[in-house]
Amino acid sequence: MIKKNKSSIIILITGFLSTFLIIFCAVKKDDIIHKYYEYTIDKKYSKAEVNEYYLDYKFDYVSNYTDTTIKNYDDLINFIYFALNSGTTTTERYIDSSYTSYLNDLKLLTSSEGKKLREIISNLNNFVHPYNSSNNIKLNYGSEYKIGITINKAYEEEEIKEINNIVDKVIKEKITNSMPTKEKIKVIHDYIIDNTEYDKLKYINKNDTTYKSNTAYGVLVQGYGTCNGYADAMAIFLNKMNIINHKISNDEHIWNLVYLDGNWYHLDLTWDDPISDINVGRDTYFLITNATLKKINDGTHNFDTNVYSDALK
DSSP states (O other): OOOOOOOOEEEEEEOTTSOOOOSSOOOOTTSOOOOOOOOOOOOSSOGGGSOTTOOOOOOSSOOOOOSSEEOSHHHHHHHHHHHHHHTOSEEEEEEOTTOTTHHHHHHHHTSSOOHHHHHHHHHHHHTSOGGGOEEEEEEEEOGGGEEEEEEEESSOHHHHHHHHHHHHHHHHHHOOTTSOHHHHHHHHHHHHHHTOEEOHHHHHOTTOOSSOTTSHHIIIIISEEOHHHHHHHHHHHHHHTTOOEEEEEOSSOEEEEEEETTEEEEEOHHHHSOOSSSOOOTTTTSSBOHHHHHHHOOSSOOOOTTTSGGGGO
């Protein structure tokens, strides 16, 4: 029997390329094995628990944890994933009495060596709809054998409305049902590039707040973006057109991965814009294989093949 811990500990975990604040944060490096995920519908959850942006796939990398009690470390990570993917802002789970090491696991996750945990949260954000991604996550635990999560979402409701109005308008005007899927993607790829300028102020000064360029709002509403914004904007269009995709990232860059005709392709609108003096064409990074990406060898598209192993398929 676990003794009750009357105290409560709060941890703030931020998402990809945002300010990071953690109280007692760290991670045990080999606790999670990331695998290629299968596209099978997870029917365990209640439809009432998820919003319209929930991505209805079961991943091998992570899965949607819908049980009421957390029994092990993997359940804990999957609980965080489901909370993000479902679109909730707050939820909690009980800790099963058999999970006797939960405090040790949480301490490992929240010690001062928290780099891997940041990577985990960043990866989870890449596998959810941009509207359900987070700026930061607050975990609390201690009393009553419960773990709670509060999510500060990356997008506000008014921003989502403005973005959706643009997305719906563009699709209505530029996309037809008779178009091959690849052509639809190319139309959106060109539209975003033609109507967006890379935010050089943000590139020079990461604290510059002139534009919300690290989001799809900056790209589609304000006309300025960084790699985060380009990738989010493309992902929103792809999801709207029911094209399987997710984002892929490293510590410095983020882009899209698209599933088309049974294969996975890289899609990088940021570099197709382009933003540098490197002589690349407008379509250099348009739906290219991993082999082609490796041949380009630009030094900015390295990624964890254990997490994003589908890129190797």
